[in-house]
Each structure stands twice: as structure tokens, then as C-alpha cells.
Amino acid sequence: MDGSYRYSAPFAFELKKGENIIELNITEGAMLLGNIYLSGETKIPDYSKQEAMDGDRIIIIEAERIDYRNDSSIRATCEFNTALTPYDASKKVLNVIDAASFKDAGQTVSYEFLIDEPGCYYMGFVYRQSDKTDFPVFLDIRIDGEIPNRLLKSYPFKYTKDYTNLTLTDNDGEPVALYLDKGRHTISLTISIDNIRHALETTERIISGINDLALEITKVAGRNKDKYRDLDLVNYIPDVRERLLTWADELDGLRNDLRKHNPKVKEIGALSYAKIAAESLRRLAREPNRIPYRIDELAQSTNSAVQYLANFIDILKDNRLAIDKIYIYQKDAKLPEGIGFFKSIYLSIARFFSSFADQAYSASNKDESHLQVWVNRSRQHVELLQKMIDESFTPKTGIKVDVSIMPDQGKLIMANAAGDAPDVAQSVNYSVPFELAIRGALKDITEFGDFREVLTRFADGLHIPAMIGDGIYAVPETINFWVLFYRTDILEKLGLEIPETVEDVKRMLPELQIRGMNFYYPTAGMGSFKNFHGTTPLIFQYGGSLYGRTADNTALNSERTVQGFTELTELFTIYNLPVEVPSFYQRFRNGSLPIGIAEYGMYNLLINAAPEIAGNWDIAVVPGIVNENGEIVRYTSGGAESCVIFRSTEEREKMAWEYIKWWTSKEVQVEYGQTLQITYGPEYIWNTANLEAFAELPWDAKHKAVIIEQTKWVLEAPRLPGSYMTERELSNAFNAVVVDGRDLRITLNTAVKRINRETERKLKEFGYMSHDGKMIKEYEVPTLEKVRRILYGEN
Secondary structure, eight states, X not given: OOTTOSSOSOOOOOOOSSOOOOOOOOOSSOOOOOOOOOOOOOOOOOOOOOOOOSSOOXXXXXXXXXXXXXXXXXXXXXXXXXXXXSOOSSSOOOOEEOTTXXXXXXXXXXXXXXXXXXXXXXXXXXXXXXXXXXXXXXEEEEETTBOOSGGGTTEEEOOEEEEEEEEOBOTTSOBOOEEEOSEEEEEEEEEEOGGGHHHHHHHHHHHHHHHHHHHHHHHHHTTOOOTTSOOOHHHHSTTHHHHHHHHHHHHHHHHHHHGGGSTTOXXXXXXXXXXXXXXXXXXXXXXXXXXXXXXXXXTSSTTSHHHHHHHHXXXXXXXXXXXXXXXXXXXXXXXXXXXXXXXXXXXXXXXXXXXXSOOTTOTTOOOTTSEEEEEOSOHHHHHHHHHHIIIIIHHHHOOOEEEEEOSOGGGHHHHHHTTOOOSEEEEEETTHHHHHHTTTOBOOGGGSTTHHHHHTTSOGGGGGGGEETTEEOOEEXXXXXXXXXXXXXXXXXXXOOOOSBHHHHHHHHHHHHTTTOOEEOGGGGSTTOOOHHHHSHHXXXXXXOSBOSBTTOBOTTSHHHHHHHHHHHHHHHTSOOOSOOSOHHHHHHHTSSOEEEEEHHHHHXXXXXXXXXTTSEEEEOOOBEEOTTSOEEOOBOOBXXXXXXXXXXXXXXXXXHHHHHHHTSHXXXXXXXXXXXXXXXXXXOOOBSOHHHHTTSSSOHHHHHHHHHHHTTBOOOOOOTTHHHHHHHHHHHHHHHHTSOOOHHHHHHHHHHHHHHHHHHHHHHTTSBOTTSOBSSOXXXXXXXXXXXXXXXXX
């Protein structure tokens, strides 16, 4: 079948008379192959009117009790809604199919049921479909693997804000009766987009056409938007007006065609983006020679026609459907009524008061004899973790673990001071361990005999922020990789190659900028405060550093650091990269920023929330700086979340270390990542920091290879007393040079003075310097070379 499930019918293959060869190539992963069958097309019969048999028998199927699903991410969930069954005011009870998991074309859920008395039965549902405003979601309904009649092919489940009863009816509004033999049967529900396939394909074609036209226009007009300049665009692109009007007419035709699915509503909310896009195209067509000055309305802004059409595709493809019950019943049966107004009020009040009781995975629920693990993640992540601990870790080690959702990672310092700290804190931001370790709260990982076995699982540069002296106080959990994202379709049309170096980037900028496009550098997306992830990569690529050998020796004004910072600022001041980009994701989608450097969050968005450019983008390693040896240096940041062990008794620290070793191991990380994605869907991709485990996770194989290659260049900025001032002053210096036009060297020299004052104050606070300014103990700055000396014994 079509992998996108836009066609719900099986593929038809033309076979020649005689011998034919069928060849299957596995591009990724592994599979078990059973038999191969060839069959003719299955015809679906027309519906012939009939009534259900007399009787009051009713079969109720609770939809959350799924017997079969073709996508493991389809799941039941709990809603505290008194209209649903089962319902418990104080406990979470699975009572409905989660609409967030049952939303994609081709997804199927199946249920078995028993018929004692053969005959014709009606079929009903209790469901909610509240995302497609005024527009239905379509289901193929099968009985025992076959669609009984044409009425049940792409049957519409109408828009409804609340849970409602639906009985399957024919075109005259009469209930549909289905004949069922005595014995066991299976009912299957499959989300179908056959009825809107043409709308999706037409819209995607129009988006591609608009993007091509935008490129043509910018090629003719450039970026000059001088309103006093006359440009006869029609002379260069004679059919520009006709193209715009044709697309607008096609969109109006789509809306009129789709309106048949809900003719009672004059303006269907789900189709509003298509209407806005058509109106925008018509406005532009009225004055085609003005389009170069209004190019943003066409294709290069969040309010462009292209963006509205992309949103339209998102709405059409999102078929969220929550199902509570399925009824199969005879003619005289009465469907169950709701619980009534007063009982609903009573249950809602009971739920309100029960919410004050202890909640699952609360940090207040603990058994002192168990290992206490706080996790700074969602309930879905924590539930899966606790399940794996109970099934794998505890039986293997005998160590019982209580997992709690961390209330606030910022309060770990106060929890430690109050004596309420956990044994292990997990999924904390990579910058937090230093703040805890410098105050003596954390266990030095290098004090364990087998620390090298664990810490060598990760990119060496990830350990730098957790180092104090010769100690390492955290174990990386996830990695926030940075890679180069680029639009393959746009670069191909412009004849541009993927840049390997920053100089390559500069050479491609004229071709981009003359068409109103540009290159995205991460500092543009960081608001007014530019963190280390945006300011240090070019400094490190030039061989610069933030400090000398010790913390009291700030090196921002050293020659190589100045070179790197100059390169960073000149990208914006001389080469005109955009200084502020609120959303690279949106501008990458609409093509105004077809190439740029971004991280894991961007990757997750593109693979899960940008269907209109699927197959038109790719990733590569980050462009770097060529060093004196001719090597391209590609340093980027990579810190995400880490795990730490709090100081306590030797016995509890050993238990905590056994847990950390288990949790960060290859086998466990692979199982967790696979199970997370299988259970909750493709958006739950797990970016483990364990490099061997990352290589086996269900990511695109080519993308994994690029990311793993880039991890060789992960280098985090060191964290030390007062380093927050270094991060702040680097940000201020960037803004001063790029935004205010100040002199770079004077700005950095001023920053060094401020950093030195704050560093001295913090060194005194933590006992490295006396109050009269004399050094008591040098604070040696962590470096990549020092990390490798500790981990591998390198000199």
C-alpha cells in the first residue's frame, strides 16, 4: 500500500505473462518475511437497505481495550470526564483512545466481539472529533477484514466539541444494518484520507509553484524594495498574473469541493487557511508589478500565502479522533444514557478534592529504604522509566527505586540544603551540576573504580561543564546536537553546493541574498541574550578559549579568541546575516532561510510538523574553519541533560552508581528510545548521549551518520566560578558590536574587566582566594585535553 496512506486501496502491479521477479531491498533495519500473495482487486458491494433484527440485545465495546493496532503508538488514555466510562474521581483509569495518538492516515484499531444470535445489527459510537472545525474525519470500517458496503468506506465522523453518540446511517439518514453470523467477529477502524487526497496533492503542487515563482521574481528584481523604483515585472514574467489567479481559482474549487462534506455550514473553519491564501493571491494579482515589493505576502513570511497553505495541509492531515465506546445492538435496544447532571457535578467535586491527595510520582511519596530518583521530564517518560526499572534493574540488582517527577530543577540546591535531596537527579540541564558540585552537594564520579567504562560512552567534550579540578560530577544523558539544515529543492534550483567551511558560506550568500534569502546562524534565534551555544563555536574553531590555564586569567581579548569573535560578528555586520529570527523553523519551511545551523529541536519539528517539505530537506555537518594543518575544525556545543549523584552514605552512593551505570548503558538506552517512540509516536525521538546506543535508535540512517560525525566536534564551554558573567558579557559584546556598532576590541577589553571582578568575587566566596586578594588554591580551567587525560590517560 501507499506508505503515506493517501490511497487506502492496495497497489496494483502490472505483471507480464510467464516468469516475473519480485525483489525487495532492505534499506534500513531488519524484517521477517512470510509469504507473498498475488490477488485481484476486491470489489466493495453497494448497500441494500435493511432493518436490524427485533430484540433489545446490545454489545458494548470499550474502545480503550484495543485487541489489535497496526501502530504501537496508538494508546488508551485517562480523561477525567464524567461522560466517559469507566470513570474514577481519585484514580487514573484508562477510558478512551487518546486522540493525540489516533490521528494519522492508515492507523487501525480492531476489536473482537461475540454474536450469540445471528442477524442484522445496528452499529454506534461514542466519540469526540474537535480539531477539524466543521469538517469530518473519515474512517474505513471493516467487519472481519472486509468493508461490508460502500457506505462504510470513508465514513464521516463529524466535528463535535463534546463526546457524542453516532449511529451509522445511510444517505437517507436511516440506520445502517449489518448482518453478523453467530460466533466471534472483528471490527476494524482505519483513518482514511481518500476523500481529501486530491486537496492535499493540489495544495502541495500550488506551494511548489508559488515557491518557484518567488525565486523567479527575486532573480529578476533582487532584494531592492525601493517603492520609488519602477519595475515592469510582467515584461520579464508575462504569465505572473495568470499563474496567481489560476492558483486562487484552484483553491476556491478545492473549498467548494470539500464543502460537500458539510453543506450545512457556509464557511468551514478547517478550510479557512485555503480561503485566506486564495484572497492573498488575488490581491497580489491585481498589481503584479508591485509583487517584488510585497514578496513577503507571497512566500517569505509567516503571513504569506505559502505559510497559510502549509497550515492548511497540517489541518487536513491531522485526524485526531477520541473513541470511548462502540455499540452493536438490535432494533429495540436502548443505548446507555449519560450519568445525569447532578451526578456529574458530584463526581467533579469529588475529583477536585482528590486532587489534593498525594499524586503518583510525587517527590513527597517516598520509601527511605528505596533509591530516590528525581526526573526532570514528563509523566510519559517517567512511567516508562519506572516500568523498565521494575522489570530489569531491580530484579538484576535487588535495588528498589522510587522515581519521582522533579518539581523544579532550580530548587535542587535548596532541597540539598534542607536535607531533602534525592539520591539521583536525572535529566537536569547540563549547566546545573556545576552549581551543585561547587557547593559540595555532588559525588565525584571519578571516585568510582569503573568510572572510565561509563564516561567513555559519551562525546568527550560533554564532560567539560561538569568538571571541577580533576573531578567529574555528572554523567551525560542526552545530547543537543547542532548540524547544518538545508533545503535540497532550493539549493538545487540555485545550483548551490553544501558549504564545508565558513568561507563557503560567505561565497554562497550573494546568490541567496539577491533573491531575498539568507543563511541562519544560531545567535539570531536567541533573543537578546546569546548563550554559549551561539557565541563560542567560532571562537573554538579558531583555536581560541574563554580562559587561560586558571580561572583568574580571562582570555576573551587573546588573539585567537578575538579572531573567532570577529568572524562571528562580521557575519552579521559585513555579510548581512539576519540578526533576529524568532523562528528558523517557520522561515526554513517557507524558504526565506533555506539553510542554517540548528539543533535537535529543529530536527524533531521538521520530521514531525513540516509535511509540505518532506523529502525536500537534509542535514550535513556544520561548516567550519580550516586550521593551519588544512583540517576543517567544526566545533559546536552539545550539552543537553545530565544525571548526578548526591553525596550521602557510601552505601547509597554505590546504589546510585549502579543505577546510573544501568540507565546510561547501551542496551537500556536503545530499549528506552525504541519503546518511547513505539509507545508514544514518532515525535518522541530519544536523543541519547550514549553514542553506541544512538547508532541503533530508530532514526533515519543517513541522518544518524551525519549527527554521529558531528559529535566528534562537540566542545562545551567550561563552567567555573563567575562563568555566568563570561556568558553574559559575551552576549553583551555581541549586541554592542552587531547592534550598536561599537568597536570590538574596546568592547572585549571592557568585558574582561567586568568578568575578572566577578570571578575574583566568586573565587573568594568558594575559598580559592583570600579576602585580601591572595590566591589560596588555583582554580584550573577544564579543557578537552584534561578530560582525555582523565578518561584515557593521554598526556
